[in-house]
Amino acid sequence: MAVQLPLAFLDRMQTLLGDEYASFLSSYDKPKYVGIRVNTLKIEVDEFLKITPFELKPIPWCETGFYVDENVKPGKHPYYHAGLYYIQEPSAMSPAEALKVEPGDRVLDLCAAPGGKSTQIAGKLQGKGILVTNDISADRTKALAKNIELYGVRNAVVLNETPERIAKSFPHFFNKIVIDAPCSGEGMFRKDEDMIRQWEKHSIDKCTLMQRDILRTAASLLAPGGTIVYSTCTFAPEENEGMISEFLLNNDEFAVVPLSTDSGFSRGRPEWIPDRLEGAVIPDDIKAQTAGCGRLWPHKIEGEGHFLAVLRHNGEDVDISQDDHYIGSNEKDRSPGPLKERSNRDQSRIARKAGKSINNQGKKGLDEGEMIETWSAFAHEHLVIGSQEQTLLFGGNVYLSPLSKEKLDGLKTVRPGWYVGTSKNGRFQPGHPLATALKPDEAARVLNLSSHDTEAVRYLKGETLEIPESRIVRSDGVSPKGYVLVTVDGYSLGWGKWLDGMLKNDYPAGWRWT
Numbered sequence: 001m002a003v004q005l006p007l008a009f010l011d012r013m014q015t016l017l018g019d020e021y022a023s024f025l026s027s028y029d030k031p032k033y034v035g036i037r038v039n040t041l042k043i044e045v046d047e048f049l050k051i052t053p054f055e056l057k058p059i060p061w062c063e064t065g066f067y068v069d070e071n072v073k074p075g076k077h078p079y080y081h082a083g084l085y086y087i088q089e090p091s092a093m094s095p096a097e098a099l100k101v102e103p104g105d106r107v108l109d110l111c112a113a114p115g116g117k118s119t120q121i122a123g124k125l126q127g128k129g130i131l132v133t134n135d136i137s138a139d140r141t142k143a144l145a146k147n148i149e150l151y152g153v154r155n156a157v158v159l160n161e162t163p164e165r166i167a168k169s170f171p172h173f174f175n176k177i178v179i180d181a182p183c184s185g186e187g188m189f190r191k192d193e194d195m196i197r198q199w200e201k202h203s204i205d206k207c208t209l210m211q212r213d214i215l216r217t218a219a220s221l222l223a224p225g226g227t228i229v230y231s232t233c234t235f236a237p238e239e240n241e242g243m244i245s246e247f248l249l250n251n252d253e254f255a256v257v258p259l260s261t262d263s264g265f266s267r268g269r270p271e272w273i274p275d276r277l278e279g280a281v282i283p284d285d286i287k288a289q290t291a292g293c294g295r296l297w298p299h300k301i302e303g304e305g306h307f308l309a310v311l312r313h314n315g316e317d318v319d320i321s322q323d324d325h326y327i328g329s330n331e332k333d334r335s336p337g338p339l340k341e342r343s344n345r346d347q348s349r350i351a352r353k354a355g356k357s358i359n360n361q362g363k364k365g366l367d368e369g370e371m372i373e374t375w376s377a378f379a380h381e382h383l384v385i386g387s388q389e390q391t392l393l394f395g396g397n398v399y400l401s402p403l404s405k406e407k408l409d410g411l412k413t414v415r416p417g418w419y420v421g422t423s424k425n426g427r428f429q430p431g432h433p434l435a436t437a438l439k440p441d442e443a444a445r446v447l448n449l450s451s452h453d454t455e456a457v458r459y460l461k462g463e464t465l466e467i468p469e470s471r472i473v474r475s476d477g478v479s480p481k482g483y484v485l486v487t488v489d490g491y492s493l494g495w496g497k498w499l500d501g502m503l504k505n506d507y508p509a510g511w512r513w514t
């Protein structure tokens, strides 16, 4: 066997699996599977299939997911830097699929970093509705925020909070919640040997304590009739069927929605639940429900070990679009439509709104209204976007947010929305995330680079490029001089500034190709 598995783990799996154990064990001699998931915020799957640089094989449970050969390096292609795909372990694509997200939903990803499920959910929302994406680890939320930005998500709020504090601000607010729970990670032993070393540290008992708290709090965040998807990447029954049966015992307004076994998923194993959990006797009818959960076994599917439960609240669905705190529900709160077509009256209205903006954290000495005005003027000159979102000032930066300011008061907010830029010396500097989320027809000046020559990589390395004026594609009446949206084969990468035949590079230092 390629990996050294802990004996206690092997003993338990042998007892649980009986005749199946040999087949389970032999899966550790097989190669691990590498997956990519197409980011439908930037490209449709059909289009990606026409330009893919790698051979792809569909992942049965995710329409946007594909296996790539384990020797391929998908992170080393300009399309990765354009956010056209996310590199994700294939089984890890299943929870967001099970959540069945629709445009307009209010989704909470409670344990989100580094953002695999969140970027998948954002693709399903297609910019409509809200994604609140959270992680308790301050360090890990940095990677989460970066991924939200790389993948061009416009309607996400990134938090670094405890679930309890989010619940105080958002009681029964979300109609879909995903809990990709911290767990003992047994399902990842083949993919990541470090998980074996971590196994002792993250004992099953410690994990169940966290999972119990997170699930209980999630119930108080869910709107009536809503859905929670709970997932782990471990085999331990205590963290899976056991945790779900305990939740059902304490929350009789929830039931398990049985998962389809069509894609090769196996059913949950009620017979593995102990008769008593946390001192309580689990009735047989509750145990039986967990047969509707899903287990992804490495000896049965092409992916690592996972567990999934879909939990539906039995209340009447509420019309979430009628809530005042949701910007999309309130015509008068919307940012004005296509920015190029805005009247002066619109622009001064945005400026006035700045006085009411979140946390009122404008840059020292800069009038907040002025800051919003510089954004508005920039947008007017450089962009053609229609936005449903509210303009907010936060930490001296300008954001467009799907939530009203009151909803985020007092929460550790990493990003209150789509970061569009900041103002320096009275001039607006567009943010990198503004560029990554733009389509070429939303920018007044565009420079397209080809993935087949060296220019794209040179741009991604931060080099200045020599570019003749004729290559700057621009809207009628727009001069070639100024901020240019740089694209690769038509997909946005970042900003550059063109002047006299040279493109100054604005690709951020921390993002560069190395």
Ligand SMILES: C[S@@+](CC[C@H](N)C(=O)[O-])C[C@H]1O[C@@H](n2cnc3c(N)ncnc32)[C@H](O)[C@@H]1O
Pocket (backbone or CB within 6 Å): 092, 110, 111, 112, 113, 114, 115, 116, 117, 118, 134, 135, 136, 137, 140, 161, 162, 163, 180, 181, 182, 183, 210, 214
């Ligand atoms: C399995 S990982 C999440 C992976 C992520 N969903 C993805 O798809 O990229 C679990 C995460 O839960 C976070 N976490 C642990 N305890 C938490 C808690 N009480 N509340 C919120 N997040 C928590 C960890 O920091 C970790 O990032």
